[in-house]
Amino acid sequence: MIIARSPLRISLGGGGTDLPSYYKQHEGFLVSAAIDKYIYVAINKPFNKGGIFRYSSMENSQDVDSIKHPIIREALKLFDEKNLQIEISSMADIPAGTGLGSSGSFTTALLKALYVYNRRYLSQQDLAELACFIEIEKLREPIGKQDQYIASVGGISSFAFHKDDTVTYSALNLSSKTLYQLEDNLLLFFTGFSRSASEILKDQKIRSDNNEDEILNNLHYTKDIGYKSKKALEEGDLISFGELMHEHWQHKKNRSSSMSNExxxxxxELALTNGAIGGKVVGAGGGGFLMFMAKDPEKLRQAMGKEGLEEVRFRFDFEGTKIVLSS
Incomplete structure (x- = not known):
């Protein structure tokens, strides 16, 4: 039995510039953080031939090509599994479609587990790139590289996405005080709405590919906010960081009519009058989680609680994708 876990993530500035449609022309930059909410993938070898796959659905397959789950199918193809005899199950602390990068986390956890199951080594960088290859190149999903990279390496890191398709990254230089303040004052509330990130990002990809000035200028501005967010965090200036989150959200809403709703x-607006400095919808938008930087977290909790929004408390994860059981 092999069990791998991979963290979910929150984007802290510059999100959206990690899509190939943007960074291959202009280079991208963002700051992201892994949190202690996870996706788990377990692999076991059953007695009988065939494949058993448990996720939000369950399926049985006798060969790789007939597997319905696209990520599982493409991942198993990497190992030339002609005669299936494997059982794969997944569980998640938080469901998919909520803006926390679940697809990238699932892919990295699956690949990590498969490599250990097949007694092969995979570095963090290679794990992230292989996950990107499956989702972006093989499955043609209109997504970026943020989720796979932050899930692989963990921590609070900045990522630069280069025109030649390479990615460089480094951990932010944060003081212990800043780290604790972030964990105490960054609040996540579930909106109750789930959505497909692919549908929202598809529009951004098309407009970027067409070199539309409006979307490109928006992403240039967003990238600049990513740099400013990194600087504010490393200087421990969380008031400025919260204000940058607000600025980021105002521009993010202009990318698509599906980004927000009434x-x-x-x-x-209620949050801003009840203790929040700034905030945004995490992920592609349209639902999932609202994240706020609060100057008065308890006042904000009370206001959101009265609206029926459930808070998900978290701490940061500094381990990335890892094996938690191998027997």
């Missing part, structure tokens, strides 16, 4: 806008 209810999310109402909650956001």
């Amino acid at each position: 209810k999310i806008n109402e909650w956001y």
Whole structure:
């Protein structure tokens, strides 16, 4: 039995510039953080031939090509599994479609588990790139590289996405005080809405590919906010960081009409008058989680609680994708 876990993530600035449609022309930059909410993938060898796959659905397959789950199918193809005899199960602390990068986390956990199961080594960098290869190159998902990289390496890191398709990254130089303040004052509330990130990001990809000035200028501005966010965090200036989150959200909403809705806008304005400095919808938008930088977290919790929004408390993860059981 092999069990791997991979952390979910929150984007702290510059999100959206990690899509190939943007960074291959202009280079991208963002700051992201792994949190202690996880996706787990377990692999076992059953007695009988065939494949058993348990996720939000369950399927049995006798060969790789007939597997319905696209990521599992493409991952198993890497190992030339002609005669299946494997059982793969997944569980998640938080469901998919909520803006925390679950697809990238699932892919990295699956690949890590498969490599250990097949007694092969895979570095963090190679794990991230292989996950990107499956999702972006093989499956043609209109997504970026943030989720796979932050899930692989963990921590609070900045990522630069280069025109030649390479990615460089480094951990932010944060003081212990800043780290604890972030964990105490960054609050996540579930909106109750789930959505497909691919549908929202598809529009951004098309507009970027067409070199539309409006979307490109928006992403240039967002990238600059990513640099400013890194600077504010490393200087321990969390007031400025919260204000940058607010600025980021105002521009993010302009990328797509699906980015927000009337209810999310109402909650956001309520938060600003009840202890929040700034915030945004995490991920591609349209639902999932609202994240706020709070100057008065208890006041904000009370206001959001009265609206029926459930808070998910978290701490940061500094381990990335790892094996938690091998027997």
